[in-house]
Amino acid sequence: MKSKVTMQDIADRLNISKNSVSQALSGKDGVSEETRQLIVDIAEQMGYVYPAARKKRRMETSGNIALIASDFAFARKSFFGEIYLSVEQETRQRGKHLLIQSIDKDSESLLILPSFLENQDVDGILILSHLSTSYTNAVIDTDIPTVLIDHHHPAIQADCILTNNRFSAYEATHHLIELGHRNIGFMGNIDFSPSYYERMEGFRLALHDYGIEANPDWIITDAIEQSEYIMKKMTTVSTQPTAWFCVNDGLGFLVNSTLHQLGYQVPDDVSVCSFDNGQLSRLSTPLTTTMDVDLKLFGRKAVEQLFWRMDHKHEPYMELLLPTKLITRESTAAPRPAK
Known part of the structure; x- marks a missing residue:
């Protein structure tokens, strides 16, 4: 039985990207009219089944x-x-x-x-x-x-339902600044997710707005959620900041426990603030100040947007940013006066 011809097959035949084939066959911008016609001709020769034809097969909803x-x-x-x-x-x-x-x-x-x-x-x-x-x-x-x-x-x-990561991280960092902290560290892996990169941007924006210069020794952007890694990173820092902002509760938990192992008291010596309001923020000692994400709202808004998109297929794509809420707990406090 002959296998179904895919967009990748057409792309391989013409030595072009699959994305170009997709743009041409769906009628989107991005390729010249000459290239579009060539792709359409080759697709027909190879027996490709167009998306429009697939649509006809499912006139009724599933x-x-x-x-x-x-x-x-x-x-x-x-x-x-x-x-x-x-x-x-x-x-x-x-x-x-x-x-x-x-x-x-x-x-x-x-x-x-x-x-x-x-x-x-x-x-x-x-x-x-x-x-x-x-x-x-x-x-x-x-x-x-x-x-x-x-x-x-x-x-x-495509439509996206997102946390307002930049402004939320800004609020978390602002909380630390309002307590009196000026030496604030960042702990996250910005390559893992766009969300974590955006949280770093919010962190930096807050420092900028308050005229605080970030110490590069305290900006850790390749963090791994492993206790050995966090211990190694934090022992290579010559002096601890007075507060850490962590991009998620897992890192917040590890930073908290590592500080205790190194002989620091949280929040007397160092404050810790994290993100997500997950279980680890509620299991740590002391409990961790964090940004609460409304997960039920995530699901509800995602379904609402999908059903709207199913009825409005040609409307512009949108990104919906959901707010967070600062949950203040025992892990953050004003820094001790310098001796």
Whole structure:
């Protein structure tokens, strides 16, 4: 039996990018008219089934909504699990059935889509957290309405539901500054997620607005959530800042415990502020000041936007920024007066 011709097959035949093929066959801007016609001609020769033809096969709605995410995201049950439950509840209330698929590393790298996407068995797609840009665009190329949850990228054209990371990190840093801190460190991995990069931007903006110069020794942008790594990083710092801002509660927990191991008292010697209001912020000693993310709101807004997109397929794509709330706990206090 002859296998189905894909956009990648056409791209390989013409030695061009898959994205160019997608733009040409979907009628989007980005390729010249000459290139578009060449791609269309080759696609017809190879027997490619156009998205328009796939649409005709599903004139009636399937009643299904897809939720896909990486194995890593689904494993973070305390954070993404709550979003998933909210999505499931909202989808059910709207009379739809939720189909869930975890995407492993091999499928992601080889751009292997779940069968219910390949077969057009869903009316809309929710992508939870970070999948590679190439994989996300392969999902979008199915021409099924898609909304991203807690992730975005300039090369991805889709609606996104996001935390207002910059302003939230600004508020967290402002809290530390208002307490009197001027020596503030940053702990995060800005390459892991756009969210963490944006939180660093919010941190830097707050310092800038208050005329505080960041000490490069206290700006750690490649942090790994491992106790050995945090210990190594914090023991190489000649002097501790009076406060740390951490991009998530996992790092906040590790910074807190490492400070205790090094003989510091939190918050008497060093304050710690983190982000997400997850379980670890409520298990640490002392409890960690953090930025609360409304996970149920994430799920509700994602489903609302997807259903709107299903009815407004040609409207401009939008990014919706959700607010956070500062939860002040025992891990932050005014710095001790200099001796």
